[in-house]
Amino acid sequence: MNALKKFGCRVYQKVMWVALWFLPWRKPELLQFDNGVEGLPAYIEKMGLKKVLLVSDEFFKNQGFCDKLVNAFKESKVECVWYYKAVPNPTTDCVEEGYKMYKENACEGIVAFGGGSPMDCAKGIGARAARPNTPISKMKGLMKVMHKLPPLFAIPTTAGTGSEATVAAVISDPRTHEKYPINDPNLIPRFAILDPKQTENLPPHMTSTTGVDALTHAVEAYIGSANTAETKKMAKEATKLIFENLEEAYKNPHNLQARDAMQKAAFYAGIAFTRAYVGNVHAMAHTLGGMYGVPHGLANAIILPMMLDEYGSTAWKKLAQLADVAGINGKDDEEKAKNFIQAIKDMNERMNIPTQIGVPGKSDKWAIKDEDIHLMSQRAEHEANPLYPCPKLFTVEEFEALFKKLQYKA
Ligand SMILES: NC(=O)c1ccc[n+]([C@@H]2O[C@H](COP(=O)([O-])OP(=O)(O)OC[C@H]3O[C@@H](n4cnc5c(N)ncnc54)[C@H](O)[C@@H]3O)[C@@H](O)[C@H]2O)c1
Numbered sequence: 001m002n003a004l005k006k007f008g009c010r011v012y013q014k015v016m017w018v019a020l021w022f023l024p025w026r027k028p029e030l031l032q033f034d035n036g037v038e039g040l041p042a043y044i045e046k047m048g049l050k051k052v053l054l055v056s057d058e059f060f061k062n063q064g065f066c067d068k069l070v071n072a073f074k075e076s077k078v079e080c081v082w083y084y085k086a087v088p089n090p091t092t093d094c095v096e097e098g099y100k101m102y103k104e105n106a107c108e109g110i111v112a113f114g115g116g117s118p119m120d121c122a123k124g125i126g127a128r129a130a131r132p133n134t135p136i137s138k139m140k141g142l143m144k145v146m147h148k149l150p151p152l153f154a155i156p157t158t159a160g161t162g163s164e165a166t167v168a169a170v171i172s173d174p175r176t177h178e179k180y181p182i183n184d185p186n187l188i189p190r191f192a193i194l195d196p197k198q199t200e201n202l203p204p205h206m207t208s209t210t211g212v213d214a215l216t217h218a219v220e221a222y223i224g225s226a227n228t229a230e231t232k233k234m235a236k237e238a239t240k241l242i243f244e245n246l247e248e249a250y251k252n253p254h255n256l257q258a259r260d261a262m263q264k265a266a267f268y269a270g271i272a273f274t275r276a277y278v279g280n281v282h283a284m285a286h287t288l289g290g291m292y293g294v295p296h297g298l299a300n301a302i303i304l305p306m307m308l309d310e311y312g313s314t315a316w317k318k319l320a321q322l323a324d325v326a327g328i329n330g331k332d333d334e335e336k337a338k339n340f341i342q343a344i345k346d347m348n349e350r351m352n353i354p355t356q357i358g359v360p361g362k363s364d365k366w367a368i369k370d371e372d373i374h375l376m377s378q379r380a381e382h383e384a385n386p387l388y389p390c391p392k393l394f395t396v397e398e399f400e401a402l403f404k405k406l407q408y409k410a
């Protein structure tokens, strides 16, 4: 990147870092009930809400994962209207459909039950309820919601996105195949319920990839230059928990202690990146998600070690600090950082995560087409610059080279 553009990006990032101190930051209130999520309807009843929209995906409906919660609503005085069509990589259409149900039924709050996709869809629906005259596509970017959402209760069932704690909703446009974040403190859920039992059914490949998504949040936040004392602490804590527990949760899905640690890790990493941003890994992963539907966690897990290698010495010092908390040794910063990156590669390999997109039997559903690389690189560059305060900034041409590295060629 030329020096002038780089200087402009770095000035923008500094100004944003100062400006963020003036935003109304808050964390979701963590709710805990003796009977798990089934305690929520009684709590909502006490708050005086009469009708809520439950947002999940169809898989949850078909598997009966929401049944206990739905039955608990039936036993309460709170009516629950169920929107169960939130798709993975949720779309503008899902948001509009869900909002229509919310409005037609005069709902007063939203319960998001699922992974990042239903949670982000619920945030989008909440944003539409807060701004009925503004389509969701017009809220893309920073600080475009600007109105208080109805009460939003987030129940994460993956330990990855941290959406239950963040300012972000990531939405895809099915017409342009673009996937973009909407960032606004109003999107931070009012309440979250971290119940490890809800992640017990997560299959191993989802446990691993969503877990590395959480690691990516922690690492990208930590190595960027927008940290506060709190985001550093949260990123380190998340990194430690993930290195200690992710493979155990992958191997033994019913180990609730490991599941609990992973849920906490995802939440902490969410708190870290919501203030300190993600980075180039996410810019590329969002682009792949929008273009081909590559699952978010898988895309991040594949890109993370490649990007950390690419950052070279610009990230060694901070990666060495993360290596320390993860118990990874080395004689100096360079060796520790390299060992940390190798540890991610080794962990990915043990969890059967491929190193490229398009690998037969592992990621071939989403093979990258040559003709899409330029557009994807433009989109990744547009998401990353000037916003993300990464150790190294890349031009469109440099993103093209990175997408080519990801491309599996037989
Ligand atoms: N808002 C944010 O801060 C933020 C941060 C990172 C990612 N995201 C977004 O979140 C989305 C990805 O979310 P995700 O990775 O949690 O996956 P997801 O919500 O897309 O779910 C993936 C699949 O896992 C299934 N699943 C979820 N929980 C399950 C469980 N407990 N048992 C069995 N199956 C289960 C779902 O039904 C679905 O088929 C992406 O769109 C990504 O861009 C948002």
Ligand SMILES: [Fe+2]
Pocket: 161, 213, 214, 216, 217, 282, 296, 300
């Ligand atoms: Fe993510």
